Amino acid sequence: MIARSLGRSVVLIEKGTHPRAAIGESSTPLANLFFEGLCKRYELSALSPLAKWGSWQRTYPEIACGLKRGFTFHHHAPGGESSFDCQRRDQLLVAASPRNEIADTHWYRADFDFFLVKQAVERGVDYFDRVELQCFEDSGEKVTLRGVRDGRAVEFCARFVIDATGPRGFLYRALGLSDAGLPDYPATQGLYNHFSDVGRLADTAYGRTDERPPYPVDDAAVHHVFDGGWIWVLKFNNGITSAGVAVTDELAAQLRLADGAPAWERLLMRIPALRAQFAAARTERPFTHLPRLAFRSSAIAGSRWALLPSAAGFVDPLLSTGFPLTLLGVVRLAEIIERDWQSARFSERLREYAALTDEELLATAQLTGALYANMSNFEVFVALTLLYFAAASFSESARRLERPQLASAFLLCKHPDFGPALTRICARARQGLTANDSRQLIAEILAAIEPFNVAGLGRPERRNWYPVDAGDLLDGAEKLGASFDEVNAMLERCGFNRQPAEDSAAMAWLPK
Ligand SMILES: Cc1cc2nc3c(=O)[nH]c(=O)nc-3n(C[C@H](O)[C@H](O)[C@H](O)COP(=O)(O)OP(=O)(O)OC[C@H]3O[C@@H](n4cnc5c(N)ncnc54)[C@H](O)[C@@H]3O)c2cc1C
Numbered sequence: 001m002i003a004r005s006l007g008r009s010v011v012l013i014e015k016g017t018h019p020r021a022a023i024g025e026s027s028t029p030l031a032n033l034f035f036e037g038l039c040k041r042y043e044l045s046a047l048s049p050l051a052k053w054g055s056w057q058r059t060y061p062e063i064a065c066g067l068k069r070g071f072t073f074h075h076h077a078p079g080g081e082s083s084f085d086c087q088r089r090d091q092l093l094v095a096a097s098p099r100n101e102i103a104d105t106h107w108y109r110a111d112f113d114f115f116l117v118k119q120a121v122e123r124g125v126d127y128f129d130r131v132e133l134q135c136f137e138d139s140g141e142k143v144t145l146r147g148v149r150d151g152r153a154v155e156f157c158a159r160f161v162i163d164a165t166g167p168r169g170f171l172y173r174a175l176g177l178s179d180a181g182l183p184d185y186p187a188t189q190g191l192y193n194h195f196s197d198v199g200r201l202a203d204t205a206y207g208r209t210d211e212r213p214p215y216p217v218d219d220a221a222v223h224h225v226f227d228g229g230w231i232w233v234l235k236f237n238n239g240i241t242s243a244g245v246a247v248t249d250e251l252a253a254q255l256r257l258a259d260g261a262p263a264w265e266r267l268l269m270r271i272p273a274l275r276a277q278f279a280a281a282r283t284e285r286p287f288t289h290l291p292r293l294a295f296r297s298s299a300i301a302g303s304r305w306a307l308l309p310s311a312a313g314f315v316d317p318l319l320s321t322g323f324p325l326t327l328l329g330v331v332r333l334a335e336i337i338e339r340d341w342q343s344a345r346f347s348e349r350l351r352e353y354a355a356l357t358d359e360e361l362l363a364t365a366q367l368t369g370a371l372y373a374n375m376s377n378f379e380v381f382v383a384l385t386l387l388y389f390a391a392a393s394f395s396e397s398a399r400r401l402e403r404p405q406l407a408s409a410f411l412l413c414k415h416p417d418f419g420p421a422l423t424r425i426c427a428r429a430r431q432g433l434t435a436n437d438s439r440q441l442i443a444e445i446l447a448a449i450e451p452f453n454v455a456g457l458g459r460p461e462r463r464n465w466y467p468v469d470a471g472d473l474l475d476g477a478e479k480l481g482a483s484f485d486e487v488n489a490m491l492e493r494c495g496f497n498r499q500p501a502e503d504s505a506a507m508a509w510l511p512k
Contacts, residue, residue: 001116002334004123005042006341011156013145014129015165018117021285022109023192024310025242026068026221026234026320029096029396032104034327037399042334046119050112054101063115064238066106069215070095071319073385074201075378076226076271088464092382094389095214098468102495106221106234106242128154136161136174136305143304161305162333167295167314171305180298182365184430186372188229188316189252190290191263192244195281198235201273214467221320224274227251227376231267231274232317240284246293246316248372260287296361300354303347306333312354313361316368319388325364325410329357356409363413363422370429377433382464383442384429386457387411387422389466390449394480397454397473400490401482412452421448451479470496 003010027035032051039048049059053067073092085091097103121127131154133147145156163171171177200218224231229247236242245267247257257263264287268275296313300306309329310322336349367387374380388411395407412418425445433441446458454476456462456469470491477487 001044001047001120001123001125002038002042002330003337004120004125005044006334006338008337008341010120010125011158012117012120012125012127013131013133013147013156014117014127015132017129019110019114021194022113023242023244023288024317024322025066025106025109026232026317027104027107027323028320028392029104030392030399031320031323031327033396033399034324034331038327038331038334044119047116050105052101053103053105056105060115063111064108064236064240065112066108066234066236067100067219068104068106068221068234069097069100069219070221071385071389072201072217072220072222073382074222074224074273075381076224076273078227078270090378092385092464093213093215093217093220094385094466095468098496100219103219106236108236108238108240128156133170133174136171138302138304159304162308163305163311164308165311167311169307169311171307171311172297175299175302175305178298180296182294182296182313182315182362182369184427185294185315185365185369187249188246188293188372189249189257190244190246190293190317191257191260191287192242192290193264193287194284195241195243195278196239196284197280197282198233198241198243199277199280200235201233201277214465223318224271225375225378225381226271229372230318230375231271233274233277241281243278244317246318258289258291260289263287294365296358296365300357301350303350306350306353307357308333309357309361312357315361315365316372318368318371319385321364321368321410324392325357325360328360328410329353332356356414359413360410363409363411363419366423366426367411370426373430374433377438380429380433380438380441383445383458384425386445386449387425389455390452390457391418391422393455393457394452397476397480397490400494401480401486403481406480418448418452454479 036048036051038044039051049055056063056065071094075090117127128149131147131149133145135146137144143158143161145158145161147154161171163169201222202217218235222233224233228251229245231245232243234242247255255263255266261283268278294315297307297311300312308326310326315321332353336346336353340346340349367384370384371381374384391412395412398404398406408414411422413422425441425448428441449457454473455466456472457466473491474484474487477484
């Protein structure tokens with residue numbers, strides 16, 4: 001759609017047919033910010049309501065989605081019933097939005113992607129489904145793609161090909177690329193399905209608490225963490241729940257993950273809270289087993305082709321990094337098409353795109369690898385996630401304040417201070433940590449995030465619950481090189497209400 005808006009003639013080629021199921025569902029504030037920015041810049045006004053829960057519900061109630069108010073984490077000790085911990089050392093709740101209206105969403109991909117394809121066709125994109133592409137030929141002047149559709153040979157000629165076919169996709173195979181591997185990253189597998197009749201965690205004994213959490217714990221990307229892996233649970237508003245597990249090869253072997261449904265049952269038997277939540281659940285289709293989750297393509301772009309970040313690599317669903325990385329790639333490729341299509345710098349810009357995409361993938365893998373190494377050491381796990389939340393909330397605020405240069409790359413991996421600190425801390429966290437090492441590492445993490453911390457992360461009195469608090473952002477104005485007034489104006493634009501505060505010369509901000 002963007003390429004069409006920029007005057008290019010576009011062919012969209014799909015091997016299956018829409019609507020079709022796809023995995024990758026949970027969005028984030030940063031992902032939605034990129035999405036919103038693309039809609040504005042390339043005049044995709046029909047798409048922009050999908051950037052927030054409220055506008056989505058009002059405009060397209062027929063497109064199913066889930067409400068995502070934040071990131072919920074629960075830690076499970078092996079086999080054990082969870083007991084109430086008033087210090088909340090077994091959980092982490094990080095709010096992503098102060099209220100439903102402006103919240104993020106889980107995309108029910110069958111509906112969401114079908115809608116996008118229809119929009120693309122309306123905007124003049126030529127769409128061909130049921131195409132089995134077989135080869136890619138670059139004559140120097142143009143690219144020719146050959147394949148089969150309904151038993152008949154088809155051929156497409158193009159100046160440029162963008163591959164959005166996912167990991168180990170079309171160009172990876174057609175160009176004979178290889179998997180370059182993610183250094184020091186554990187081998188992991190996945191198993192997932194869609195379910196109906198899944199209960200709410202808050203209704204089970206595990207979720208009960210005397211204090212009010214910053215958002216309803218199920219209206220979130222829910223992560224259940226245990227030694228060797230984690231389970232995600234995402235609830236949609238059409239009665240469907242997406243759930244799956246990512247585990248190391250070692251745990252996958254114990255669970256015999258390739259068995260599918262019986263492996264899922266074996267897993268639930270280990271986690272009483274989930275067993276209760278899934279007691280009445282029914283599967284919607286056969287389980288999908290992914291024998292290898294992580295992937296990194298040996299090449300990402302050539303003179304006449306580019307892989308989207310989602311085709312260039314994948315780490316893990318943990319922290320929902322797939323969409324922001326992919327949308328960042330879309331932002332960059334769109335800029336190249338817009339500014340450099342006719343210029344001599346076209347190839348150079350593509351090389352820059354490829355290098356940055358690879359660096360961001362590696363940074364994501366460093367952090368995720370460190371998280372895997374500490375799934376049984378939840379205090380360190382929580383501290384490590386703060387690297388992600390600090391970088392994401394800083395980047396989001398910098399963009400909202402129109403200072404994108406403060407956060408040019410995902411996870412601030414190009415930042416001269418944060419980038420090296422992330423690498424150093426993650427490398428340390430991947431080694432076995434004693435109790436003393438853990439304490440030191442947590443202190444190091446808190447020091448590393450401090451210059452970027454605009455969300456009150458790591459404050460002990462919050463006991464692992466982080467609401468969206470406008471005061472944190474105002475306190476952090478200087479870190480963003482912004483004045484108090486600029487942050488106030490940004491808060492107003494972002495849907496907060498200004499209220500006179502009784503005990504302060506300033507104003508207090510409340511969610512509208
Ligand atoms: C288990 C799992 C969970 C995930 N969860 C999240 C999450 O919660 N949040 C998040 O941000 N990211 C998540 N991700 C990452 C996310 O899936 C991707 O970032 C996202 O799906 C990318 O979307 P896409 O449309 O580019 O690719 P895909 O969803 O992979 O779609 C690829 C499309 O290309 C088509 N295709 C494939 N091969 C060919 C071919 N040869 N010719 C023509 N067409 C072809 C397919 O039919 C499909 O329509 C997850 C990934 C996995 C594996």
